[in-house]
Amino acid sequence: MARDDKPEAEGRVFKIVGTRPIRPDGIDKVTGRARFGADMSAPGMLVGLVLRSPHAHARIRGIGTARAEALTGVKAVITRADFALDSGDIDDDDLRDILHNVMAHDKALYDGHAVAAVAAVSAPVARRALALIEVDYEVLPHVIDVDEAMKPDAPVLHQGRSDETVPAGMSANVMHRFEFGHGDVEAGFAEADVVIERSFRTAATHQGYIEPHACLASMGPDGQADLWCCTQGHYMVRNTCAGLLGLDASQLKVTASEIGGGFGGKTTVFLEPVALALARKSGRPVKMVMSRDEVLRASGPTSSTSIDVKIGMKRDGAITAGWAELRYQGGAFPGSPVQFGAMSCFAAYDLKNVQAIGWDVVANRPKQAAYRAPGAPMGAYAVESVVDELCEKLGLDRLEVRLKNASRDGTKAAYGPRFGRIGLTATLEAAKAHPHYTAPLGPNQGRGVACGFWFNFGGDTCVTLNVNADGTVGLSEGNPDIGGSRAAMTMMAAEELGIPYERVRTTIADTSALGQNEVTDGSRVTFAVGLATIKAARAAITVMCARAAKIWGIDEDAVVWEDGHAKPAGPNAGQFPPMSLAEIAALYANTGGPIAGHHEVTAEGAGVSFATHLVDAEVDPETGAVTILRYTVFQDAGKAVHPAYVEGQFQGGAVQGIGWALNEEYIYGADGRLQNPGFLDYRIPVASDLPMIDTVIIEVANPGHPYGVRGVGETSIVPPLAAVANAVSAAAGVRLTQLPMSPPKVLAAIDAARG
């Protein structure tokens, strides 16, 4: 669809979409009936535990398992040798890295890296068995910091993994170089009245999902296997585990549990292949549940970063050039999200001259996993901080400057393409008109503004909609419900069919029930699964119209569907009373058999999304402590299917961003070990730390979706790092350039500014 096509949804009056029905999973979750990853059990189940490296970097000279295997109650001990495929057998770099991350081979690459696992009749026996496994380590020098890891003499994690984009002579820890942009940045800087260049650093943070990783695996002697787990994508789990264990995909059925948060961190596997390998070796079901310590040490936090930004501006606020160099460490394997940081950091601006360079670097930390708009919040933080400082220096209004330079429909984005219909200026105008923007501030208080962007994504999607004999509808989709997808799909199916919300039930099907479904990521589900749901409903409607046509003895083309009824298309089609969905469904056996609609698609055409955030903060000049006083999110949702869920996504992104900005960080000791692997020392914001997060939903329809939907789950975490930093800098009277802005850092910056 060309970008100037009129959205199908334009002018449509919705009956269900846009309302706020009760969520279908609500009762189960508040009563404890909902089953999460650790709630599954099976007869004869064993407990699986993982032995993890205490070293940040060490060669594994040998692993002795005999004493552990001899312990009464131990049913299996595995090491890397127990995986059917070794890295040499795997042709896919990503899959090989996943295997190496799931179970170390020749080297342990970070504190917490799995080196062996046991399955035993109880947790105490399993723990005793872990203590009996003898690992002969040769401790190697390690590197934690991204800038240190790029130095030519840094300890090297992998030799020969740098790709063709990395210039000769750089550290072998540099994996890839990205560059985006257009125009001539030096010419642009020459045109500027003011140029500001700053360096920024952000700490690695964890998604902080409340539910730890958990799974239950079972495998029979015939090789048929079942896996229950909490994940953002059980098809991904099936495909990955089948690849790592040498199983046919058809032999492994994966069922997703309810999920207590993922935010990108559950888009890969950690325990699942280990549990399957233990189940295969022991012949018994094996359950594994990570402790919080394991989650923080050995699942996938996001990158820590080091970023330089240079921006030129004229006195009237016109930006003449933008340049950024971003360095992200992605843990012990290639694949940090630096390309997305480099692509997105200037996306909010219509720039003639722009260049962003990204470096993907490895360090002795856990392999990063996606975290909501992976890579984008850090880049936006750096760019939006410098834009803010330029506004301050030139005495310009921060929203007016953003409006003056804002990307609009048809703007050539800094990362290459021209934008189609976008809602950035609508979010900025809404912020400008909102009372929050002009509300008075008190002493030691400051207001921050920042914009953010995310691409959004579509992907493989498969939906089946069955019309039951009683006129109710069962919808099966293949994406774990993280952000309200059952409610949203139910609403879109009911809207399209013209029946009440309560007559549709949406179920997350297992991997044997539907074709391939992409992971719940990229803010894709309401867009892509919604699109497939609408089309599956339309397919069922076609069948029901055909059944009515048969009953009436008229052509199928002479029947239309309106308000949940088949009707003759007009007077020439004949005079027949409309037949409701329930009436047609009741006659299914007489008219051709069960009624269903399907849709299978690799959904393309996801619309990008922009947001503007406003935040007020107060800084205690004596302690450096920051209080968030007021926060308002303005974001383009395309079309908000269930506005309460959309608001929840806006609020959740803002809150996680506040935590990232103020408190959260991975702290390593000189020995390369994580010092704060628990929620007491790794501090995510709790309700008492926060004001109510206010939200304003902007709706600029996405032409690529029948209802105009854009993904909303990720954009909301992009602006808060910068918005909070700008507010804190204004309140403290000094520009803060490192995250988190914890009290000691804020106090040090204030003291340094005072001289």
Added chain:
Amino acid sequence: MVRVAIWGSLRAATGGRAEVEVEAGNLRELLDRLAEAHPGIRPQIDRGVSVVIDGLVYNDSWFTPVRPDSEVVLLPRIVGG
């Protein structure tokens, strides 16, 4: 011929050109012709790319039509969290 915009760090494979032309009627042909004409791009195509055609992002759909006047931009593969 379809004009394809190439991102900065990939331009080493196109002799520094920010835009190249290929004869293609759909996405699959576009990627095949690109890799044939500029073999240095193939490693990145194998690692994964997204292609923006007239403002919309496509990852996999080989038979997405590409017109001679389409605006086509090659990007690293877009995923999410």
